[in-house]
Amino acid sequence: MSERKxxxxxxxxxxxxxxxxxxxxxxxxxEAVMEAVKDAGVEMDNIEHATTSYFSDHFDKQLKQGAIFxxxxxxxxxxxxxxxxxxxxxxxxxxxxxxxxxxxxCESMIVYGAENMGRHVPSDTAQEFIAYAxxxxxxxxxxGFYIAYxxxxxxxHMDMYGTKEEQFAKVSVKNHRNAIYxxxxxQPMEITVDDVMSSxxxxxxxxxxxxxxxxxxxxxxxxxxxxxxxxxxSTWKKKPAIELVASGCxxxxxxxxxxxxxxxxIAHFRAKRVASQMAYKMAGIKDPAKELDCAEIxxxxxxxxxxxYEDLGFCGLGQSGPLTDEGFFDLGxxxxxxxxxxxxxxxxxxxxxxxxxxxxxxxxLREEAHPKRQVVxxxxxxxxxxxxxxxxxxAVNIFRRVD
Amino acid sequence: MAKTRKEKIEFPKLPVIKxxxxxxxxxxxxxxxxxxxLDPMGPEMHWMKEFVNEEDPWKDFxxxxxxxxxxxxxxxxxxxxxxxxxxxxxNKRFFATKCPKCGQVWPIPRPVxxxxxxxxxxVELPGTGTxxxxxxxxFIPVFMRDRVDIPYVLAMVRMDGAPKxxxxxxLKNYGKEEDIYDGMRVKVAYSDKPVPHPLLLMWFEPx
Numbered sequence: 001m002s003e004r005k006x007x008x009x010x011x012x013x014x015x016x017x018x019x020x021x022x023x024x025x026x027x028x029x030x031e032a033v034m035e036a037v038k039d040a041g042v043e044m045d046n047i048e049h050a051t052t053s054y055f056s057d058h059f060d061k062q063l064k065q066g067a068i069f070x071x072x073x074x075x076x077x078x079x080x081x082x083x084x085x086x087x088x089x090x091x092x093x094x095x096x097x098x099x100x101x102x103x104x105x106c107e108s109m110i111v112y113g114a115e116n117m118g119r120h121v122p123s124d125t126a127q128e129f130i131a132y133a134x135x136x137x138x139x140x141x142x143x144g145f146y147i148a149y150x151x152x153x154x155x156x157h158m159d160m161y162g163t164k165e166e167q168f169a170k171v172s173v174k175n176h177r178n179a180i181y182x183x184x185x186x187q188p189m190e191i192t193v194d195d196v197m198s199s200x201x202x203x204x205x206x207x208x209x210x211x212x213x214x215x216x217x218x219x220x221x222x223x224x225x226x227x228x229x230x231x232x233x234s235t236w237k238k239k240p241a242i243e244l245v246a247s248g249c250x251x252x253x254x255x256x257x258x259x260x261x262x263x264x265x266i267a268h269f270r271a272k273r274v275a276s277q278m279a280y281k282m283a284g285i286k287d288p289a290k291e292l293d294c295a296e297i298x299x300x301x302x303x304x305x306x307x308x309y310e311d312l313g314f315c316g317l318g319q320s321g322p323l324t325d326e327g328f329f330d331l332g333x334x335x336x337x338x339x340x341x342x343x344x345x346x347x348x349x350x351x352x353x354x355x356x357x358x359x360x361x362x363x364x365l366r367e368e369a370h371p372k373r374q375v376v377x378x379x380x381x382x383x384x385x386x387x388x389x390x391x392x393x394x395a396v397n398i399f400r401r402v403d
Numbered sequence: 404m405a406k407t408r409k410e411k412i413e414f415p416k417l418p419v420i421k422x423x424x425x426x427x428x429x430x431x432x433x434x435x436x437x438x439x440x441l442d443p444m445g446p447e448m449h450w451m452k453e454f455v456n457e458e459d460p461w462k463d464f465x466x467x468x469x470x471x472x473x474x475x476x477x478x479x480x481x482x483x484x485x486x487x488x489x490x491x492x493x494n495k496r497f498f499a500t501k502c503p504k505c506g507q508v509w510p511i512p513r514p515v516x517x518x519x520x521x522x523x524x525x526v527e528l529p530g531t532g533t534x535x536x537x538x539x540x541x542f543i544p545v546f547m548r549d550r551v552d553i554p555y556v557l558a559m560v561r562m563d564g565a566p567k568x569x570x571x572x573x574l575k576n577y578g579k580e581e582d583i584y585d586g587m588r589v590k591v592a593y594s595d596k597p598v599p600h601p602l603l604l605m606w607f608e609p610x
Contacts, residue, residue, distance in 0.1 A: 021467055022440035061474065124545040131544075137482065138511055141602045142572050144547040148557045151538035159536070159585060203540040203557075257511055257559060257569035266536055266559060266569070 006101045006244045008399065009222045009233050010040025011359035016186040016217035016347030019118040025060055028218035029069045029114045032352075036110070036220040041234035044073060047222065049106035050080040053093035053113030054351030055388075058129040060116045069112050079106075086133045086388020087298060089113065090219075090354020091395030094384070095247040097223040098397070107228035114218035115349035126214050133389055135255050147211065147301070149256055149390050151203040154303035156267040158205065161318030163306065165205045169196035170324050171302040172209050172344055178331060179341025181373035184356075186215045186347030196302075210302040215347030219355040221362070240366045246282035246398040250274030256390050264311075269391035272311035276385070279396040280313070285381070289314045289335050294364045294375045295383040296357035299342040308385055309337070312396070336375045339364060354386035358397065365401040377401065436469040482601070484514035487525055489601035495593040497530035497605070499565050508565040530591035531610055532562040535569055537583060550603055554580070558607050560589055576608045 012035025014020075014028035023031075037044060052066030062068070066082045083093045090113045097109040117126055127145045134140050134149070143149060157163050173193055179185035191209065199209040223244065229236040250271035253259045257266075264270035276288070285291050295312075299305040306320035314335060315323050323329065329337040340346045340360035343353060361382035363369045380401030387394045420438045428434040459465070482489055491498045500523035501508045502516035508526060509516070516523055537558045543551055551573060558574040575592070577583050588610040598604055 021438075021469070022461075022465070061472070122545075127544040128546050137485065137600075137602060139571060141550075141600045143557050144551070145544050147542075148538050148540050151540075152536045152557060152559060155538060155585075156536040200541070202542045203538045255511060255571070257571045258509075260567070 002102050002104065004102050004104070004225055006098050006223055007226060007229055008242045008244055008358070008362050009042060009224055009229060010036050010038075010235070011221045011355075011362050012036030012039055012219065013184045013352075013356060013359060014114075014218040015184050016213075016215045016349060016352075016356075017118065018186060018213070018215065019120070020216035025054075025065070025114050025116040025216075025218065026068050026072050028216065029112050029220070030072050032114070032218040032220040033073045033110070033112060036222050039235075040222045041236075041238075042108075042222060042232055044075065044110075046228075046232040047075070047108050047110045048078060049100060049109045050075050050078070051093045051096045051100075051109060051111045052080060052082040053084075053089050053111060053355060054082075054115055055084060055086060055089045056115065056117075056129055056132075056350065058132065059121070059126075069114070073110075073112075075110070085393035085395070087300060087348075087350055088354065088386040088388040088393040088395045089351050090357070091384060091386025091397060092249070092354070092393065094221065094244070094354060094358050094397045095249060095395050097221070098244050098247045101223060101225060108222070108224035108232070110220065110222050111355060112218065112220045113352040113355040115351045116216060117214045117349055118216035123214065139255060146390075147203045147206055150301045150304060151206050153256065153266055153307070153390065154205055154301070156265065157303065157307055160267055161321065163303070163318070163321040165197065166193055167321035167324050168205075168210065168303040168306050169193045171299060171305045172196045174330055175299060175302075175305075175338050175342040175345035176209075177345070178339050178373055179345030181370040182341050182346055183370075184217075185341045185345055186213050186217070187345055188341065189345075206301055206303070212300050212343035212348040215349040217347055217349040217352050217356075219352040219359055221355055221358050241402045242362055242365050243400050243402045244397060245400045246279040248275035248277070248279030248282070248396040250278070250394045250396075252391055254389065254392050264391075267307065268317070269307060269311045269387065269394065271391050271394035272308060272385065272387065272396070273313070275394040275396040276312045276383075279383070279398050283381070283398045283400070285398070288312065288383070291379050292335055292381050292383050293377050293379055294339055294361065295335060295337045295385065296340060296360050297337050297342060297385050298353075298387045299338055299344050300348070300387075302344065305337065305342070312383075312385060331373060331375070339369065339373045339375060354384065354395065357384035357386060358399070361399045365399060431470060433470040433472070434468065435471050436467075438467055439465045440467055485512055488512050489604070492593065492601055492604040497528050497562075497591050498525050499528050499562070500524065501526045507567055510562040510565040510568060510570040526564075528562055528564040530562075532560040532570070532589055532607075534574070534583070534585055534587045534589050534607075535559045535561050536585055537574060539580060539583075549599065556583065558589065560607055572602075572605065572607050574607045578609070582609075
């Protein structure tokens with residue numbers, strides 16, 4: 001791979017909310033771009049390329065949405081590509097920026113992501129649209145919605161390792177609490193394990209407060225080489241330099257049922273192990289739990305975050321529950337995870353989610369986060385983990401502060 | 404009993420806006436609402452100095468109209484090379500595919516084995532198996548209500564004769580929820596009633 005280095009110059013978010021009736025999806029993208037451009041100190045005229053990140057064509061009954069985002073921010077006639085991989089879409093879009101800049105196709109890239117998932121369709125219809133990301137003839141017909149699969153995976157994990165419902169309820173408590181210090185978050189709340197345990201049961205073992213949110217929102221990141229930044233970025237060397245040092249990607253069988261045993265079986269995310277190992281190798285990371293300062297995890301459901309810790313190599317298989325009890329992944333713990341609030345607290349507008357994660361790592365590594373959620377920067381390393389389906393597509397991106 | 408949520412930070416709440424009565428919709432028959440959005444709905448642009456302490460930058464764009472859009476789509480959907488599986492369910496027989504090269508039997512059939520890209524053969528399985536994991540749902544989306552009861556049990560089963568991977572379907576007629584356990588023996592049961600999708604011609608029951 002080329003020696004070229006890829007830097008994150010800035011990011012912007014248009015607020016996550018249950019409904020954003022103040023605008024359409026294109027309006028939110030424009031807001032996120034306006035903020036990212038200011039944050040980076042760059043001009044749109046100089047940005048050479050775009051990547052569009054959104055998941056569903058059903059939600060907005062609009063195909064080719066990338067063309068609209070692109071012309072709304074004055075990027076025509078410059079190149080633009082769309083990336084899609086379910087919940088991993090945003091993470092894959094960041095990977096795309098890495099690949100295009102590394103390959104020399106461009107020196108600078110803007111990545112925009114958004115999803116219109118809020119209440120313009122009933123929650124039932126939204127669940128149906130999301131369920132189209134499972135196999136239509138073999139899964140959708142009988143399961144109908146994703147929670148049933150994730151619940152089944154978590155039950156398998158509980159059977160194998162003795163993981164307890166109270167342990168993954170703590171993830172929901174942590175992520176809702178972290179969101180309190182994030183002005184862009186959809187559902188900031190101070191709740192207790194009891195609140196999670198007593199919220200309405202949806203699919204055993206998952207209760208309503210174990211689930212991520214259907215959110216409206218958009219986000220944007222701007223990437224470039226050092227040479228481009230020297231010429232066109234007014235904040236270069238004024239703000240801490242954050243490099244995108246690694247990007248890993250992994251996949252697994254579309255249907256949970258088809259995956260090999262014993263690993264991953266139906267309890268684990270093999271794609272996460274593949275993607276993270278690939279990324280650790282690129283970044284020269286030997287012990288992620290010790291070396292990373294913070295991580296954003298794809299907490300589609302609270303238990304998913306626990307399983308992800310294990311498959312990302314933060315701890316051994318089956319150890320995520322006990323470590324959560326110790327507060328290992330809390331703010332102030334050994335490796336704070338989902339300081340933004342994650343998908344459960346900040347929100348989950350699918351195409352924007354992975355980009356939100358990248359922005360949180362950018363804020364953390366620059367030490368710009370709200371003081372109550374700012375982590376201590378020791379090695380200057382942060383990770384994002386995005387996945388689609390039941391772990392069918394995974395993107396793991398690693399950022400490093402280099403000043 | 405769910406406890407009351409304690410929200411520490413109050414974000415601007417959306418006003419409850421009633422849909423317009425048909426007579427008040429003017430020239431647009433699908434018009435639902437016309438309203439002004441609250442400010443700020445978007446993020447506080449704290450770092451954008453020019454917006455701080457100044458008037459709402461979006462003031463010209465706060466009036467919002469909502470309309471209703473209805474879409475009904477009918478597909479003519481081919482079941483492709485998987486069709487035999489579905490056709491045999493009508494005959495109350497459970498078929499899988501077997502790879503002639505590596506010998507793996509795929510209980511969710513595949514015309515081509517992903518291990519070695521060999522073209523598979525259909526084989527009949529006894530339709531019995533062992534429950535590996537399950538989930539019990541108290542909630543189901545509306546579109547599922549023509550096909551499942553609440554609670555519904557989604558089951559992953561290791562089919563006899565296809566040991567490497569699993570088959571996913573619903574578990575019915577299980578008696579009490581407490582009687583379901585991973586490791587229990589199950590069998591395929593077949594429907595005598597018409598169904599909207601052929602996969603619904605079968606389900607699992609305790610063996």
